[in-house]
Amino acid sequence: MSVTVRVPAKVNVQLAVGAARPDGFHDLANVFLAVGLYDEITVTPADGLRITCDGPDADQVPLDRTNLAARAAEALAARYGRSPDVHVHIAKDIPVAGGMAGGSADGAGALVACDALWGTGASRDELLEICAELGSDVPFSLVGGAALGIGRGERLTPLEVGGTFHWVFAMAGRGLSTPAVFREFDRLGEGTDIPEPVASGELLAALAKGDPDALAAAVSNDLQPAALSLFPELAGTLAAGRAAGALTALVSGSGPTTAFLVRDPEAAAAVAQALMSSGTCRTVRTAAGPVPGATVAGR
Numbered sequence: 001m002s003v004t005v006r007v008p009a010k011v012n013v014q015l016a017v018g019a020a021r022p023d024g025f026h027d028l029a030n031v032f033l034a035v036g037l038y039d040e041i042t043v044t045p046a047d048g049l050r051i052t053c054d055g056p057d058a059d060q061v062p063l064d065r066t067n068l069a070a071r072a073a074e075a076l077a078a079r080y081g082r083s084p085d086v087h088v089h090i091a092k093d094i095p096v097a098g099g100m101a102g103g104s105a106d107g108a109g110a111l112v113a114c115d116a117l118w119g120t121g122a123s124r125d126e127l128l129e130i131c132a133e134l135g136s137d138v139p140f141s142l143v144g145g146a147a148l149g150i151g152r153g154e155r156l157t158p159l160e161v162g163g164t165f166h167w168v169f170a171m172a173g174r175g176l177s178t179p180a181v182f183r184e185f186d187r188l189g190e191g192t193d194i195p196e197p198v199a200s201g202e203l204l205a206a207l208a209k210g211d212p213d214a215l216a217a218a219v220s221n222d223l224q225p226a227a228l229s230l231f232p233e234l235a236g237t238l239a240a241g242r243a244a245g246a247l248t249a250l251v252s253g254s255g256p257t258t259a260f261l262v263r264d265p266e267a268a269a270a271v272a273q274a275l276m277s278s279g280t281c282r283t284v285r286t287a288a289g290p291v292p293g294a295t296v297a298g299r
């Protein structure tokens with residue numbers, strides 16, 4: 001018997017970042033949108049805990065206990081007094097270390113898959129609590145759709161979305177470490193007054209209306225200057241996408257994946273083509289959102 005769960009990537013349409021807290025984390029107003037790029041997590045009973053991975057970036061995925069999928073299986077097993085005797089296979093399509101919550105997706109996916117395999121009967125709230133312990137973005141990978149995350153980004157309020165938004169994503173030649181980007185944010189902000197993060201009313205209204213022009217005018221990412229400081233070449237990718245007609249261009253989360261909002265699938269194809277031939281990125285994908293979070297796809 002095995003269970004397969006499909007989990008989407010995310011793009012942050014707003015990422016407002018406050019000052020560093022005493023625990024080192026930053027308070028956020030983080031507006032997540034789940035987009036149709038997926039990892040698939042398959043769990044099968046085994047003698048012990050084992051992680052395997054395939055896909056274009058598989059060689060960059062840790063297969064030890066630091067993998068969020070391993071930590072999810074261990075956390076659920078510990079809570080229900082059993083051993084995490086499971087083989088977790090990750091079919092990886094979300095870029096690794098890309099700012100699209102690929103690791104978080106695997107954590108949420110392994111949790112939902114093990115929960116179904118073991119029949120724990122855990123409530124949604126219990127699963128969300130485990131997700132929040134695994135990482136700030138993991139709860140959103142479970143719920144999907146669109147949501148505002150406050151606190152570390154783990155306290156979620158679902159958001160209404162009045163349409164489908166079309167995106168192009170440009171993957172960079174190397175990854176960026178999220179903690180390093182937050183540290184750079186702190187360094188760049190030293191000596192300045194950093195305001196409390198708040199969600200933008202214009203942005204929430206644009207999502208609710210499903211209006212891509214209004215969303216394009218309202219997106220923001222406070223981590224973008226830090227990501228650009230550590231990875232200056234991203235400016236060229238953003239410029240190439242804008243020149244190709246994207247409604248807006250921004251770094252996705254802590255980067256280095258860059259995200260381009262477009263009006264429709266035709267525009268997505270044109271911007272994708274232009275980005276590919278610009279030579280400013282490693283690969284390009286198109287995806288639309290919102291889409292549902294971690295979902296059992298087969299058993």
Ligand code: C5P
Pocket residue numbers: 024025026027028134135136137151152153178179180182
């Ligand atoms: O929660 P998660 O493990 O995904 O966070 C990874 C790192 O990103 C943290 O160790 C911290 O450096 C940074 N972070 C932060 N503030 C947040 C979320 C993440 O500083 N709200």
